[in-house]
Amino acid sequence: MALVPFAFLLVRALTDNLGPDPAQELSIETGEWTLRFLLITLTLTPLRQLTGQSEFIRHRRMLGLFALFYATVHLLVWMSLILGFRWFAIAEEIVERPYITVGFTSFFILVVLGITSPKAMVRKMGKNWKKLTSLGLYRCPTRSGSFIVDIACRCDRSSILWIHYFCLTWVSLPAKFGQ
Amino acid sequence: MLIKRPSDVIPSEITPESVYKKRRDFMFDGGRALLGVAAGSLPSIANAQNGEALKARAPAAMRRSPPAAWWAEKFQNIKPAPDREPYFTGETLTPYEDVTIYNNFYEFGMDKSDPATRSGEFKTDPWSVEITGEVEKPGTYHLEDIIKPHDIEERIYRLRCVEAWSMVIPWIGFPLADLIKRFEPTSNAKFVEFETIVDAETMPGINSRFAIVRWPYREGLRIDEATNPLTFMAVGLYGSYLPVQNGAPWRLIVPWKYGFKSIKSIVKINFRETQPNTTWEDLQPNEYGFYANVNPQVHHPRWRQDMERRLPQTLFSRPRN
Numbered sequence: 001m002a003l004v005p006f007a008f009l010l011v012r013a014l015t016d017n018l019g020p021d022p023a024q025e026l027s028i029e030t031g032e033w034t035l036r037f038l039l040i041t042l043t044l045t046p047l048r049q050l051t052g053q054s055e056f057i058r059h060r061r062m063l064g065l066f067a068l069f070y071a072t073v074h075l076l077v078w079m080s081l082i083l084g085f086r087w088f089a090i091a092e093e094i095v096e097r098p099y100i101t102v103g104f105t106s107f108f109i110l111v112v113l114g115i116t117s118p119k120a121m122v123r124k125m126g127k128n129w130k131k132l133t134s135l136g137l138y139r140c141p142t143r144s145g146s147f148i149v150d151i152a153c154r155c156d157r158s159s160i161l162w163i164h165y166f167c168l169t170w171v172s173l174p175a176k177f178g179q
Numbered sequence: 180m181l182i183k184r185p186s187d188v189i190p191s192e193i194t195p196e197s198v199y200k201k202r203r204d205f206m207f208d209g210g211r212a213l214l215g216v217a218a219g220s221l222p223s224i225a226n227a228q229n230g231e232a233l234k235a236r237a238p239a240a241m242r243r244s245p246p247a248a249w250w251a252e253k254f255q256n257i258k259p260a261p262d263r264e265p266y267f268t269g270e271t272l273t274p275y276e277d278v279t280i281y282n283n284f285y286e287f288g289m290d291k292s293d294p295a296t297r298s299g300e301f302k303t304d305p306w307s308v309e310i311t312g313e314v315e316k317p318g319t320y321h322l323e324d325i326i327k328p329h330d331i332e333e334r335i336y337r338l339r340c341v342e343a344w345s346m347v348i349p350w351i352g353f354p355l356a357d358l359i360k361r362f363e364p365t366s367n368a369k370f371v372e373f374e375t376i377v378d379a380e381t382m383p384g385i386n387s388r389f390a391i392v393r394w395p396y397r398e399g400l401r402i403d404e405a406t407n408p409l410t411f412m413a414v415g416l417y418g419s420y421l422p423v424q425n426g427a428p429w430r431l432i433v434p435w436k437y438g439f440k441s442i443k444s445i446v447k448i449n450f451r452e453t454q455p456n457t458t459w460e461d462l463q464p465n466e467y468g469f470y471a472n473v474n475p476q477v478h479h480p481r482w483r484q485d486m487e488r489r490l491p492q493t494l495f496s497r498p499r500n
Contacts, residue, residue, distance in 0.1 A: 019280065019291070021491070024344070082343075
């Protein structure tokens with residue numbers, strides 16, 4: 001299911017249906033889907049707390065990994081189609097542009113979470129893994145920040161994601177402090 | 180982006196029309212002789228990008244009907260683009276289909292395809308233009324009266340967007356300098372200000388909740404930039420009438436500046452002594468300057484400018500320097 005948007009993009013790419021500027025189209029689409037999966041993933045915890053259903057949690061890790069998947073594609077599109085694998089330019093962009101710095105940092109956090117996500121690893125890390133995952137909540141505003149700055153003109157779509165994020169923090173933060 | 184750059188072209192360098200026409204004939208005949216084929220059966224290198232050949236490359240352009248009857252007459256005689264840069268670039272043209280689907284024209288919406296898909300109601304005739312400010316002949320003119328005295332010619336320019344993409348487009352129109360001369364600006368006219376039409380009924384982006392622009396869209400040039408021989412008023416592209424998404428019925432083209440300077444669907448030209456406020460400078464003064472000359476050394480806060488994507492791109496294209 002989570003791969004459906006990717007499949008759609010793939011079909012459009014293969015049938016030459018991405019328009020005259022596929023770099024822009026792909027980077028926006030994969031960026032948006034990363035954010036969506038991230039928000040869905042982060043919503044599952046408060047949802048369990050509210051409903052008492054543990055059903056949601058079973059899919060949490062998998063959805064988080066899909067967020068990582070879309071983030072990786074997003075990064076690859078940016079590095080190849082937009083910057084042509086010019087490493088100096090890529091490094092310069094990451095260091096000099098705040099929205100790319102936060103985007104890249106949040107990608108890095110996602111990678112760390114991804115690597116440490118297998119069950120054996122989680123067991124080994126014990127409590128520390130929980131601490132690590134809470135990083136996920138911090139990276140979310142940074143990610144949305146990057147998104148907002150980058151495509152301010154698409155505010156119609158991103159505002160929905162923002163509302164979602166604010167609801168999420170509103171629900172989850174009191175829960176955290178309450179514990 | 181605030182770097183001022185004088186024109187590279189000094190008037191003495193410009194080839195007189197009679198000379199470049201001769202050269203074109205020479206190249207055409209030479210090409211035919213070299214190829215050893217009957218006249219007209221193969222386009223020669225020299226005329227491959229103009230006149231009828233252009234329309235052949237863009238059949239969709241050929242099907243466009245004139246906004247009003249008087250246009251058809253004007254378009255019967257189009258002078259081909261000069262064979263020399265910077266009036267012409269031999270780079271591969273961006274296909275008509277891409278030029279007319281990928282546009283920034285926020286009055287119709289913020290997606291690139293909005294101007295093409297949401298502009299069906301827009302009317303380009305009758306069209307009047309107000310000429311005001313520091314000129315001897317101010318007034319409100321019908322577009323027909325503005326365009327009629329000018330010969331229509333072709334220019335093949337690169338259009339570079341600040342978003343780091345570019346297209347190569349064969350425009351038709353006439354130099355802005357010729358138009359300015361007719362209205363006799365006074366010695367106080369140091370800047371020229373332009374305004375786009377605001378018609379909320381036919382432009383769905385105007386009243387959009389997400390509109391960020393304070394309408395009308397405004398742009399401006401210093402008078403010497405406006406009278407530079409490269410500065411062009413386009414009334415068509417690919418040998419045919421301008422589609423709405425490209426700024427019908429007429430628009431500005433300033434090939435050495437970022438695309439947002441080349442204002443579309445103009446209804447007002449104001450000559451003034453002081454530098455005008457322009458739309459993007461108003462919105463984001465730290466991102467957009469008044470001069471906005473294309474400069475690879477000066478990066479926009481969001482987009483690198485030392486490389487660009489020449490459209491159309493594929494998944495295997497790389498940005499160019």
